[in-house]
Amino acid sequence: MRRQLPTSPWLFAAPGLLVTAAFVLYPFVSTVVNSFTDRRTLIPGHFVGLANYREMLHDDMFWIALRNSTLYIIGVVPALVLLPLLLALLVQKHIPGIAFFRSAFYTPVVASIVVVGLIWVWLLDERGLINSLLETLGASPVGFLSDQWLILLSAMAVTVWRGIGYYMIIYLAALANVPRELHEAAAVDGAGAVRRFLTVTVPALRSTMVLVAALSAVSAFKVFSEVYLIANPTGGPAGEDTTLVMLVQRTGTGLSGRVGYSSAISVVVFVITVVLMLLVMRADRKDEAQA
Amino acid sequence: MRISRRTFATAVVTAALLPLTACGSGNDSSSGDASGKIQGDITFQTWNLRANFKPYFESLIADFEHQYPGTHVKWVDQPAENYADKISAEAAGGTLPDVVNVSPDLAAPLAKAGLALNLDKDKAAAKYQGEYLPGAWSSTDIPGLPGTWAFPWYLNTGPLFYNKALFKKAGLNPDQPPKTYTELFKDGLQIAEKTDGKVATLSNVPAIEDFGRYGVQLMNKGGTGFAFNDAKGVELLTKYKELYDAKALDPQALTATPESAGQKFLTGAVAMNPGSALDLKNFKTQAPSLYKNIGITDQITNTGHVNMYVMGLLVNSQSKQKPAAVAFAHFVTDAKNQMSFAKKVAIFPSTAGSLDNPYFTKEDGTDETRVRVAAAKSLKTAVNYTPVLFSDQMKTALQQEVAKALQGKESPKQALDNAVKACDQLLKQG
Numbered sequence: 201m202r203r204q205l206p207t208s209p210w211l212f213a214a215p216g217l218l219v220t221a222a223f224v225l226y227p228f229v230s231t232v233v234n235s236f237t238d239r240r241t242l243i244p245g246h247f248v249g250l251a252n253y254r255e256m257l258h259d260d261m262f263w264i265a266l267r268n269s270t271l272y273i274i275g276v277v278p279a280l281v282l283l284p285l286l287l288a289l290l291v292q293k294h295i296p297g298i299a300f301f302r303s304a305f306y307t308p309v310v311a312s313i314v315v316v317g318l319i320w321v322w323l324l325d326e327r328g329l330i331n332s333l334l335e336t337l338g339a340s341p342v343g344f345l346s347d348q349w350l351i352l353l354s355a356m357a358v359t360v361w362r363g364i365g366y367y368m369i370i371y372l373a374a375l376a377n378v379p380r381e382l383h384e385a386a387a388v389d390g391a392g393a394v395r396r397f398l399t400v401t402v403p404a405l406r407s408t409m410v411l412v413a414a415l416s417a418v419s420a421f422k423v424f425s426e427v428y429l430i431a432n433p434t435g436g437p438a439g440e441d442t443t444l445v446m447l448v449q450r451t452g453t454g455l456s457g458r459v460g461y462s463s464a465i466s467v468v469v470f471v472i473t474v475v476l477m478l479l480v481m482r483a484d485r486k487d488e489a490q491a
Numbered sequence: 492m493r494i495s496r497r498t499f500a501t502a503v504v505t506a507a508l509l510p511l512t513a514c515g516s517g518n519d520s521s522s523g524d525a526s527g528k529i530q531g532d533i534t535f536q537t538w539n540l541r542a543n544f545k546p547y548f549e550s551l552i553a554d555f556e557h558q559y560p561g562t563h564v565k566w567v568d569q570p571a572e573n574y575a576d577k578i579s580a581e582a583a584g585g586t587l588p589d590v591v592n593v594s595p596d597l598a599a600p601l602a603k604a605g606l607a608l609n610l611d612k613d614k615a616a617a618k619y620q621g622e623y624l625p626g627a628w629s630s631t632d633i634p635g636l637p638g639t640w641a642f643p644w645y646l647n648t649g650p651l652f653y654n655k656a657l658f659k660k661a662g663l664n665p666d667q668p669p670k671t672y673t674e675l676f677k678d679g680l681q682i683a684e685k686t687d688g689k690v691a692t693l694s695n696v697p698a699i700e701d702f703g704r705y706g707v708q709l710m711n712k713g714g715t716g717f718a719f720n721d722a723k724g725v726e727l728l729t730k731y732k733e734l735y736d737a738k739a740l741d742p743q744a745l746t747a748t749p750e751s752a753g754q755k756f757l758t759g760a761v762a763m764n765p766g767s768a769l770d771l772k773n774f775k776t777q778a779p780s781l782y783k784n785i786g787i788t789d790q791i792t793n794t795g796h797v798n799m800y801v802m803g804l805l806v807n808s809q810s811k812q813k814p815a816a817v818a819f820a821h822f823v824t825d826a827k828n829q830m831s832f833a834k835k836v837a838i839f840p841s842t843a844g845s846l847d848n849p850y851f852t853k854e855d856g857t858d859e860t861r862v863r864v865a866a867a868k869s870l871k872t873a874v875n876y877t878p879v880l881f882s883d884q885m886k887t888a889l890q891q892e893v894a895k896a897l898q899g900k901e902s903p904k905q906a907l908d909n910a911v912k913a914c915d916q917l918l919k920q921g
Contacts, residue, residue, distance in 0.1 A: 241579045242604035243921060326743060327760060346742040434887065437745035438894035455579045455600035456882035458920065 234463035241457040252464035261439060262465065265447040268352060268427075272420045272443065273476075275356040280363045280416040281409055287364060288371035289401070302372075306365035313362070317429030320358050321345065324430070345430065348440040355426040355441070362426075363419075367412050374408040375401070407484070414480040418473055424449065444469050525608065525615035530561035531812035533819060534588035538802075541568035547835055555822050562815050575883060582606055589816040590823075591805045593641055595879040598631045598805050602640040603921065608806040608813070609638035616642075616806070616817045622826065626875075627841035630801040633879050634714020641803030642820045643841035645829060648799050648866050648873050649767045651791065652774075656784040657762040661685040668763075668788040672705055675763075675791050676730050679739035682762055688738035694752040694761040696744050696893045697731055699886065703876025704792040710878055717878075717914045720907035728896050728903035735897040745894040757781060765790065767837055771858055787862055789869055799873035801841070837863060839870055846871060880918060888913040 235252055239245030256262045291302050308316065323329050324344035331341040344350045378401060386396045402409070424445040427435070435442030435450070442450070444465065452462025540548065552564045567588065569577050575597055581587045587606055601607045610616040619642070620628055627643035655665035661682040669675040679692035699719070703709055707724040710717055734740040741761055743751070756764035757778045774782040790797040804820040806813065822828065829840035830848065837859075839846060851867035854860045889910045896906035 238920070240921060242582050242600055242606070326741075327758060343742055346745065351746075432746040432748055432751070434746055434890055434894075437898060438900070439887070439891045450887065451884075453573075453579070454575045454883045455582070455597060456884055456917070456921075457579060458884075 231463045231466050234460050235467045237460045239459040241455055241459060245460050252461045255461065256464060261442060261447060264440060265442045265444045268441060269421050269444045271352065272356060272423050273417050276359050276420040277413055277417050279360045280367055281413050283360065284364050284367035285371050288368045288375055292372055292375050305368055308362045309365040313425045314429065316358065316362060317426060321430060324354055346437065348436050351431045351436045351441045355430045358426045358430065359420065359423060363416060370408060370412060371405065374405050378404040410480060410484040414477055417476055417480065421473060421476060422469065525613050525813040525817040527814040529559045529814045529818045531815050532563045532565065533590060533812050533815050534565045534567060535590045535819065536588040536592060537568045538574050538592045539568065539571035544835060547832065551823060551828060555819055559818060564819060587807050589807050589810040589812060590820045591807065593803055593805045595631045595801055595875065596877060596881055598640045598803060599633050599879045601805060602633060602636060606808055607640040608808040609640060610642065611639045615814060619821050622843060623841055624843055627801060630875055631803060631879060641805040642824045644802040644804050644824045645832065645838035646799055646801055646841050646870055647767065647838050648797050648870050649765050650787050650862050650866060651763055651789065652756065652766050652770065653763045653786040653788060654759060654781060654784055655786045657682065657690050657759065665786060668786055669791060670789065671793050672791055676734060679734050680737050683737045683739035691741040691761045692739045692763050694741040694744050694747050694755040694764065696890060696897065697727060699881055699889060700798040700876040702727060704790065704794055704798060706793045717911045720911040724907050725904045728893065728907060732897055732903060745897065787858065789865065796872050796874045797869045798876045799870060801875050839867055882917060884917050885914040
């Protein structure tokens with residue numbers, strides 16, 4: 201056997217490393233460096249130390265965006281952990297025509313977010329379908345697109361509606377691995393459907409649920425499209441529905457974009473996301489140790 | 492090959508510090524003159540014009556290339572949305588085209604970054620000054636950075652459309668639409684009252700142009716700070732708050748975009764909406780019942796001047812073919828070609844004397860010519876009320892503070908003070 205040259209592994213890894221360095225590492229390092237400068241879109245900046253981070257502390261819009269991104273996690277994650285699981289339990293049964301329902305539930309995942317957003321805007325408009333129905337029933341129209349909290353709730357509803365199909369597929373794969381004997385044994389011991397769900401299905405899917413929680417929490421924290429489409433680029437009335445990623449976009453783009461400040465917000469989003477992931481993983485390990 | 496930890500650490504630190512070396516280097520405007528032989532390849536970028544005017548621009552470019560053998564013009568067109576982002580990416584990446592379609596507020600940051608040719612200081616370009624309306628030539632003059640940073644191209648001013656049927660329903664004379672803000676507020680409140688809040692009069696919150704047309708001084712005399720928080724500005728916002736409370740301003744106005752506002756007008760949810768002659772075609776096809784009841788009037792103004800939008804062609808100061816770029820920008824914007832473009836679409840030439848052409852002064856009884864003649868007449872005294880230094884971030888800051896005032900979260904005075912403070916801060920940051 202020929203002896204391998206010490207450089208061989210590096211040569212094999214080089215294409216991947218180069219792509220990663222150019223499109224992941226460099227932008228990341230560049231963002232961190234920019235966060236310590238006052239760089240504008242067309243004007244190279246100067247080193248300003250922690251000034252951008254200090255400004256963030258006194259920027260009301262940053263705190264509003266942080267509040268909204270956090271509320272998004274609180275509103276969306278429990279729904280995206282539970283609803284797809286219940287849906288997966290429904291569609292895992294082998295009955296005629298079930299493939300149609302599985303495809304139907306998955307359709308929102310592959311639909312264009314812009315189209316989905318526009319359809320929801322039409323539905324939720326002051327004179328849209330939902331308000332017309334409400335008026336027919338004698339109720340007053342609801343300001344889904346004019347009230348800051350209803351805008352946020354509507355955006356959450358769209359995120360949940362779009363995400364259900366995706367996480368349902370993950371649960372379906374996990375459910376296929378739950379041993380049938382466990383269910384049979386529990387049934388023999390007299391456990392009903394609810395009890396079997398709580399004592400067999402949920403423990404068996406715990407790791408998957410943690411994974412879904414982690415994935416949905418990270419994507420909820422970084423939400424942009426749904427809120428942008430429903431609240432409009434202004435971020436809702438007085439910008440009260442702005443999320444952190446919307447703030448990054450609004451602050452850092454355009455010919456007068458504040459790239460330095462926007463980069464500082466990006467760094468904060470990155471740190472919070474990492475902390476979030478670590479917390480979820482830690483909670484998972486703790487649960488495993490207790491189990 | 493073995494890489495020591497020290498080498499690796501040095502590489503990482505170097506990579507991290509490399510971008511910092513770019514900081515503070517500045518961008519020097521090229522001082523080269525545009526005199527010289529007109530030849531070479533140039534790129535021309537327009538703003539959402541290919542879809543409707545492809546044959547016009549292809550023929551225009553062919554004429555230029557024929558007139559100046561040895562030149563080649565590559566035409567690129569960008570979509571309407573996020574045009575500023577597109578230009579900023581090009582400018583930051585060093586790929587800004589030689590001739591770029593800009594509005595004055597887009598020209599300002601490019602000029603500040605040294606990427607726009609100052610036409611006043613360039614011998615080859617300055618000689619064309621007399622061909623344009625004085626106001627149009629100076630439309631890109633920036634406080635603190637005097638000069639002409641783009642060739643004036645077409646001008647536009649939109650009429651105000653109103654729904655006569657809704658006016659009638661509210662007991663108003665459909666042939667006497669409001670002309671001033673005082674009349675607008677009175678009619679708006681009446682429409683809201685008579686329709687039980689179901690029909691709003693407007694679907695947009697006041698923007699900087701509204702403050703200008705109301706007679707508010709937008710910036711201080713030196714152009715070093717904003718001043719729209721004076722008593723007149725507060726008065727305007729207070730009146731809008733009354734409209735909002737009475738539902739004379741659409742409840743979704745706080746998050747409205749021009750598209751969503753137009754949609755509201757089409758569906759009869761609002762009684763008035765600004766637009767252009769192009770909208771008449773939309774009304775005809777998308778809302779025939781509205782078209783039958785459409786009323787056309789001048790923009791609401793207290794100053795006697797309507798707002799004017801100016802488009803220009805900026806010449807990239809870093810262009811390698813500056814003589815050809817200047818010649819082409821002038822060619823596109825000269826009187827003959829602007830007139831020919833104006834006959835294809837409802838725009839108005841910025842060249843001296845063009846607005847006196849019978850095409851802009853004589854009506855033939857159709858709505859189209861009525862709008863055109865009225866707009867051309869008002870353009871003669873129109874003002875571009877958007878300060879060239881008013882960036883997108885400033886527009887957002889004003890819109891957000893206005894929304895807070897309308898919601899009652901802040902008093903109009905407090906909201907405008909905050910908006911001015913935020914805009915001044917952004918102005919200071921460059």
